[in-house]
Amino acid sequence: MIKKEMKNILPNNWIRLSLGDVSNSQKGKLPKEFSTCLKDGFLPYIDIKAFEKNEIRRYAKIEKSVISTSKDILVVWDGARFGLSGFGCEGVLGSTLVRINSDYLETKFLYYFIHNNYKIINSKPRGTGTPHVDPETFWSLSVNIAPLNEQKRIVDKIEQLFSDLDKGEDLIKTIQKQLKTYLQSALKSAVTGELTKDWREKNQSNVESGKSLIERISSDIIINKKDLKNFNEDDLPSIPKSWTWATLPQLGEFGRGKSKHRPRNDPALYENGKYPFLQTGVIRKSSERVSRYDKLYNEMGLKQSKLWPKGTVCITIAANIAESAILDIQACFPDSIVGLVPHKEVSGEFIEFFIRTAKGNLDRFAPATAQKNINLEILKAVAIPIPPYQEQLAIYEKANKILSNILSIEKWCIDALKESKSLRQSILKSAFSGKLVTQDPNDEPASKLLERIKSTKQELENNQLMKKKK
Numbered sequence: 001m002i003k004k005e006m007k008n009i010l011p012n013n014w015i016r017l018s019l020g021d022v023s024n025s026q027k028g029k030l031p032k033e034f035s036t037c038l039k040d041g042f043l044p045y046i047d048i049k050a051f052e053k054n055e056i057r058r059y060a061k062i063e064k065s066v067i068s069t070s071k072d073i074l075v076v077w078d079g080a081r082f083g084l085s086g087f088g089c090e091g092v093l094g095s096t097l098v099r100i101n102s103d104y105l106e107t108k109f110l111y112y113f114i115h116n117n118y119k120i121i122n123s124k125p126r127g128t129g130t131p132h133v134d135p136e137t138f139w140s141l142s143v144n145i146a147p148l149n150e151q152k153r154i155v156d157k158i159e160q161l162f163s164d165l166d167k168g169e170d171l172i173k174t175i176q177k178q179l180k181t182y183l184q185s186a187l188k189s190a191v192t193g194e195l196t197k198d199w200r201e202k203n204q205s206n207v208e209s210g211k212s213l214i215e216r217i218s219s220d221i222i223i224n225k226k227d228l229k230n231f232n233e234d235d236l237p238s239i240p241k242s243w244t245w246a247t248l249p250q251l252g253e254f255g256r257g258k259s260k261h262r263p264r265n266d267p268a269l270y271e272n273g274k275y276p277f278l279q280t281g282v283i284r285k286s287s288e289r290v291s292r293y294d295k296l297y298n299e300m301g302l303k304q305s306k307l308w309p310k311g312t313v314c315i316t317i318a319a320n321i322a323e324s325a326i327l328d329i330q331a332c333f334p335d336s337i338v339g340l341v342p343h344k345e346v347s348g349e350f351i352e353f354f355i356r357t358a359k360g361n362l363d364r365f366a367p368a369t370a371q372k373n374i375n376l377e378i379l380k381a382v383a384i385p386i387p388p389y390q391e392q393l394a395i396y397e398k399a400n401k402i403l404s405n406i407l408s409i410e411k412w413c414i415d416a417l418k419e420s421k422s423l424r425q426s427i428l429k430s431a432f433s434g435k436l437v438t439q440d441p442n443d444e445p446a447s448k449l450l451e452r453i454k455s456t457k458q459e460l461e462n463n464q465l466m467k468k469k470k
Helices: 002-007 048-053 107-116 118-122 135-139 148-192 197-203 210-220 280-285 299-303 348-365 376-381 389-431 446-469
Strands: 015-018 024-027 042-046 059-061 073-076 085-087 091-093 097-101 142-145 244-246 252-256 275-277 295-297 313-316 324-327 337-342 384-386
Touching: 015 446, 042 048, 048 073, 059 091, 073 107, 085 107, 097 107, 107 118, 107 148, 107 389, 118 135, 148 348, 148 389, 197 389, 210 244, 210 384, 252 376, 275 299, 280 313, 295 299, 313 348, 324 348, 337 348, 348 384, 348 389
Parallel strands: 042 091
Antiparallel strands: 015 142, 024 097, 042 059, 073 085, 073 097, 244 384, 252 337, 275 295, 313 324, 313 337
């Protein structure tokens, strides 16, 4: 208990008051007239879209409107993001926003305080329809008020530290973008032969060609003649001479998943289930391999579906187009996912690399179709570059090392951004507890500031009252 009280102790020249006691506010309202251009008697219209995107789309009549200024802090009062705050500007304020200012707080000091309390404000909505700020929660927020000069020093320090964090975050985001480019380059080099160029020079006399491989395994695979394609290689990317082109049906058991029963969420399919059932979202969220699932089918669920083996290459053809992953478990999936159980001499990892690389422009590998969305028939027409089996394994080994390094760096980037966010919160916590900058005994105490402003206001009110009496 003593420790808790100590944490709440403020510097001697600070005071603590509620936000409602130290601020003025006015809710915006719908203007009576709009214009598409700026003209006399009109100002930029500040609604939620203009506030969030800093984008002025129209202008509103000043007369009988609520006017925002650069000395205001704007707060979203109505809507899902209620409590979101930002700096005001000169304009006509829309009905979903509130303008707030204070005689006791620097504008930026007030902004950082409201911004720091966004989670508290947003987690306590008022209203049963469109959520909006709960006035009791908002105006009763306790503000630790520093002397005015110290407020300025605090704001300067916050912005200095935040600027340093911004630079670090920008660098991390640049690294993340470069990682995506590097990943695509690595995947592309894997399925075009560049990654294993040296390997081929050493092993070309000892391995079976891709064409010979496809011809040999064709007797093991049941395939409809209509699924056999004759490719015009002039329409396709260049590949090494020892490689060939093939279609997915030529590489193993290929088809759509099954989930015949309707409705799909019928509890009868899942009670006491033991067979994993996954949908497109699981494939999208996976990273190359997937062992998660949405639900467990029971015997009834399995009977109306199909259990695909571990090692199946999964490709989505609905919702999340051409996302891919390899099953690390036996699982069922619906017809929005296509499965390939690769022949024992076809590397599923290599095929999955190819799908990931090509998903942005599958039409490049299926020139006969102009469709951008994919279905089973389009996937059957996609030309897959096939190296010798031993080279497929070599590609996977090399590419997997590259991908592991990329994932490791990506994880570091994510952790660093989380740490930066945590540091921002720590900076604001220190700022509003008097620990971010040193106190100056020469600063006018916040209590004196409060008294002076109240005295000035009272004097103005008295003068106005005297004028009315005259």
